[in-house]
Amino acid sequence: MLKTFSLGGVHPAENKFSAGQKIEVLPVPEQVSVPIAQHIGAPSEPVVAKGDEVKVGQLIAKSTGFVSANIHSPVSGKVFKIDDIIDASGYKRKAIIIKTEGDEWDESIDRSEDLITEITATPEEIITKVGEAGIVGLGGATFPAHVKLSVPPGKTCEVLILNGVECEPYLTADHQLMMEKGDEIMVGTQILMKALKVDKAIIGIENNKPDAIKHMSELAGKYPGITIQPLKVQYPQGGEKQLIDACIGRQIPSGKLPIEVGAVVQNVGTTLAVYEAVQKNKPLFERVVTVTGKSVSKPSNFLARVGTPLNQLIDAAGGLPEDTGKVIGGGPMMGKALSSTEVPITKGSSGILIMPDEMAKRGKTEACIRCSKCVSVCPMGLSPYLLMTVSDKAIWDRAEEEKIMDCIECGSCSFTCPANRPLLDYIRLGKGKVGQIMRSRTK
Amino acid sequence: MNVVLITIISLGVLGSLAAIILYFVAQKFKVFEDPRIDQVEEVLPAANCGGCGYPGCRAFAEAMVKSDDISDLNCPVGGADTMSAAAAILGKEVAAADPMVAVVRCNGTCENRPRITEYDGATSCTIATSLYGGDTGCSNGCLGLGECVDACAFNAMYMDEETGLPVIIEDNCVSCGACVDACPKNIIELRKKGPKSRRIFVSCVNTDKGAAAKKACSVACIACKKCQKICPFDAITVENNLAYIDYNKCKLCRKCVAECPTNAIHMINFPPPKPKVEKPVAESAE
Numbered sequence: 001m002l003k004t005f006s007l008g009g010v011h012p013a014e015n016k017f018s019a020g021q022k023i024e025v026l027p028v029p030e031q032v033s034v035p036i037a038q039h040i041g042a043p044s045e046p047v048v049a050k051g052d053e054v055k056v057g058q059l060i061a062k063s064t065g066f067v068s069a070n071i072h073s074p075v076s077g078k079v080f081k082i083d084d085i086i087d088a089s090g091y092k093r094k095a096i097i098i099k100t101e102g103d104e105w106d107e108s109i110d111r112s113e114d115l116i117t118e119i120t121a122t123p124e125e126i127i128t129k130v131g132e133a134g135i136v137g138l139g140g141a142t143f144p145a146h147v148k149l150s151v152p153p154g155k156t157c158e159v160l161i162l163n164g165v166e167c168e169p170y171l172t173a174d175h176q177l178m179m180e181k182g183d184e185i186m187v188g189t190q191i192l193m194k195a196l197k198v199d200k201a202i203i204g205i206e207n208n209k210p211d212a213i214k215h216m217s218e219l220a221g222k223y224p225g226i227t228i229q230p231l232k233v234q235y236p237q238g239g240e241k242q243l244i245d246a247c248i249g250r251q252i253p254s255g256k257l258p259i260e261v262g263a264v265v266q267n268v269g270t271t272l273a274v275y276e277a278v279q280k281n282k283p284l285f286e287r288v289v290t291v292t293g294k295s296v297s298k299p300s301n302f303l304a305r306v307g308t309p310l311n312q313l314i315d316a317a318g319g320l321p322e323d324t325g326k327v328i329g330g331g332p333m334m335g336k337a338l339s340s341t342e343v344p345i346t347k348g349s350s351g352i353l354i355m356p357d358e359m360a361k362r363g364k365t366e367a368c369i370r371c372s373k374c375v376s377v378c379p380m381g382l383s384p385y386l387l388m389t390v391s392d393k394a395i396w397d398r399a400e401e402e403k404i405m406d407c408i409e410c411g412s413c414s415f416t417c418p419a420n421r422p423l424l425d426y427i428r429l430g431k432g433k434v435g436q437i438m439r440s441r442t443k
Numbered sequence: 444m445n446v447v448l449i450t451i452i453s454l455g456v457l458g459s460l461a462a463i464i465l466y467f468v469a470q471k472f473k474v475f476e477d478p479r480i481d482q483v484e485e486v487l488p489a490a491n492c493g494g495c496g497y498p499g500c501r502a503f504a505e506a507m508v509k510s511d512d513i514s515d516l517n518c519p520v521g522g523a524d525t526m527s528a529a530a531a532i533l534g535k536e537v538a539a540a541d542p543m544v545a546v547v548r549c550n551g552t553c554e555n556r557p558r559i560t561e562y563d564g565a566t567s568c569t570i571a572t573s574l575y576g577g578d579t580g581c582s583n584g585c586l587g588l589g590e591c592v593d594a595c596a597f598n599a600m601y602m603d604e605e606t607g608l609p610v611i612i613e614d615n616c617v618s619c620g621a622c623v624d625a626c627p628k629n630i631i632e633l634r635k636k637g638p639k640s641r642r643i644f645v646s647c648v649n650t651d652k653g654a655a656a657k658k659a660c661s662v663a664c665i666a667c668k669k670c671q672k673i674c675p676f677d678a679i680t681v682e683n684n685l686a687y688i689d690y691n692k693c694k695l696c697r698k699c700v701a702e703c704p705t706n707a708i709h710m711i712n713f714p715p716p717k718p719k720v721e722k723p724v725a726e727s728a729e
Contacts, residue, residue, distance in 0.1 A: 086576070089575070090574060090575025090576045090582075091575070091576050091582055092576070092582060092651075336574070337574075339559070339560045339575050339576070361563060362563045362564070365565075392567075422564060422565035422570075425564055425565035425567070425570045426565060426567075426570070428570070428573065429567065429569055429570050429573065432573065
């Protein structure tokens, strides 16, 4: 019996069309738009002005606080302007727009393919380096990685857990990374272990990727302290709390962080970025993006520069199919429908999912039939039907009592609801309001 | 017979004892409440809408009785009649507040503002706002999901199916401001009702630059400042790519209405235009 998390969960059709597709390097785009807010926390502040010449990897916007991240130029060329563009949020946000000229990298970046296994940096140096390189959680949450690595005083980390689960249907970026960059990820893991001062790391991989489990297990033999944990396929296993539960059987108390139970979770993509930052001095300005969908002619995994317009990736994957009903940034469960295909790729773009028309429509919302399916699939043990009602009726104190803030927004409730009720939409609304109320109370 | 008698007498004695105890307890713990609160509450409209800023009519009545200066208190529902009746009970002075009315500052009908995306999520403007700018090119305009109509307790609003925009029934609107709070896009504003209910306002809240605004909606304010230049009363300011008419300064001369190249400035309840007569309206002097 394979391990998984203990509460709830669903198993949507996996549809991993792009599995096994080699990572293709996307040509450098003619122009990139780099949003200055592409991570959780304070937006960065541009340090370049219109007309400035920049090189690949040069700092163009600096972090404005502890929970914030540096942003580096993904291309070389001239800053065309700093203007508002529509980004994945559906709103106009400030972005640095750069016109590409050639592909000249910053001299300090080591562009060789050699694997550097020896880790010379001290734990403090690693954390600083990770912060400087602007690394954020590449699973999609985009939480600055250096914040997670800085264990607060009084707490100790016992185990590092790596997320190679990729529980979102369709997406295969992490899977492919593990297959092609396994060694780099292993060294990255060692770097993270050193930074966190732990001697144990677990890489959780769902068993719908047997090749990745085999490949990583073979590699793990060469690196001390790293074990591979095959997991039963269950959504949302890639959620931090669920992964910790699945791997080490510990539950995080309500409102607390993973460090409370002595664990730190990082995505395998993030780990690769850490390796590149520490060993090769390469900041985070490109990432692997899956472009997939039922009618997409060539589902692929691309290595794309941040700021590349979405439609370039879609074109490279065979163009937008005629029956397109929805383009989603991310996976089908947690991703967000986009209002335009001109929005740029950001650090958090794990995939682009193109849904055909007949799959894209939501069903007609009907009355709740009290089947309590949403309660049984909720991985956090909440009552989504109740949370929706209290959010709709603006009963915020009750919403708080019912632990609305514990919701991880995985969407299992909306996915499973036979009456097509927009449960998560209302819960998100409630979370926003209750969060506001709670913050105003502590002020 | 005996049993009945004993029952009646014992219960009677118990009852009177309890009554005596209750009488003294009531005297001892009597809470004095200003009788005027009840009187004032009586004249208030009992709508409990919160338009005055207090949680219900009772709280407003208490506030009126307690504070010496009630000139900054106003019941928008009852208006001047209610306020003067309440002030007469209390023997205090009220300042005459101008009657207000809610105004929808968006004219992005299906025709003026073509839809470029489709939304099939939850029917709530707040939720839609958290997801994206809107199903048109304008990220400031009305989403048309009717949260304001749901918030209205006076039956003063409805959604026009044809335009996809909310419409205010002026006669029913009590300017409680519930719709203003409900709208996540801040489109609805309480404006002075004006003489003979006539008023002029910019029916747009788009803060994009002119070209972008015009591209998204044919009747958007493009911040050309023509209205600002022509206004003889300095009532119009253009800020953040958007013109705004100060209703306290506006004398309803209507020059700006004719000047606006995109017809973003609306006038309400004016008589149909007479051919080629351009002069200030007489009532405005009052």
